[in-house]
Amino acid sequence: MKLLAIDTAADRCAACVWSVDENRVLSRSVEPMRTGHAERLMAVIDSGLRDAETDFPDLGAIVVATGPGSFTGIRVGLATARGFGVGLRVPVIGIDVLRAIAEETRAEHPGRPVTVALDGGRGEIHAASYGPDGEVIEEPAALTLEQVMARALTLSPVLAGTAAPKVSAELLDATLGPVTPTADIETFARLGARALASDPNPERPRPLYLRAPDAKPQSFTLSRRES
Structure with missing residues (x-):
């Protein structure tokens, strides 16, 4: 069986085709970009x-x-993944970025817990912690630098993600993993294949938003007319 993995959560459009039977990537297509994901994603997938x-x-x-x-x-x-799932009548598996970065970090530092910390803007850090076997120790959350440091002091983990240098600068003898905003597209494919093997009928994937959107709907108060 083959599966298609796509990632548009960071500053890129990425896609790869993975052979589940051979446990290897068959192709990958990646375009760096900050905006315009909707316009370029299908071309990246087609490639x-x-x-x-x-x-x-x-x-x-x-x-x-x-x-x-x-x-x-x-x-x-x-939206694209769900559309493909409905049209092709195939399962859609969601993999969060924090977990994917942790998977790559564990491969480089086996036997160690991992804390992934991403710059979330507005002084927030989006973080999660995982055990040596990949089990979730601390669920993804929007935290302050002080809160992430408290976790790191308790676990003594390998730190990964874009906010990892900021956290490690406040700690002694901290170990740094990959300092990236996302994982390789092949990592998402590998984790997706593993998840599908354990659950052939996965739940519908949901977005992992850890802070409120910048744009907020306006509220209007209408005055009541006296009759």
Whole structure:
């Protein structure tokens, strides 16, 4: 079976085709970008499918990055993945960015717990902690620098993610993992294949938003006319 993995949660459009039977990537297509995910995602996907000599009917599942990250990018990726899932009648698996970065970090530092910390803006850090076997120790949350440091002091983990240097600067003997805003697209595919093997009928993926959107709806108060 082949699956398609896509990631638009960070500053890129990325897609890859993964062979579940061979446990390897068949193709990958990545375009760096800050905006314009909706306009470029299909072209990136088409490129990945073409390089893998694969077409949509050959796909048995879709994997999508669920965030945290760009609100618009996450929405684009999820909408596209859900559309493919409905059209192809295949399962859609959501993998969050924090977990994917932790997976790469654990591969570089086996046997160690991992805390992934991403810059969330407005002084927030989006963080989660994982045990040596990948189990969730602290669920994803929007935290202050002080709160992330408290976690790190308790766990003595490997620190990863864009906010990891900021956290490690306040600690002694901290170990740094990958300092990236997201994981390699192949990591999402690998985790998606693993999740599908354990649950062939996964729940519908939901976005992982850890802070409120910048734009807020306006509220209007209408005065009541006296009769």
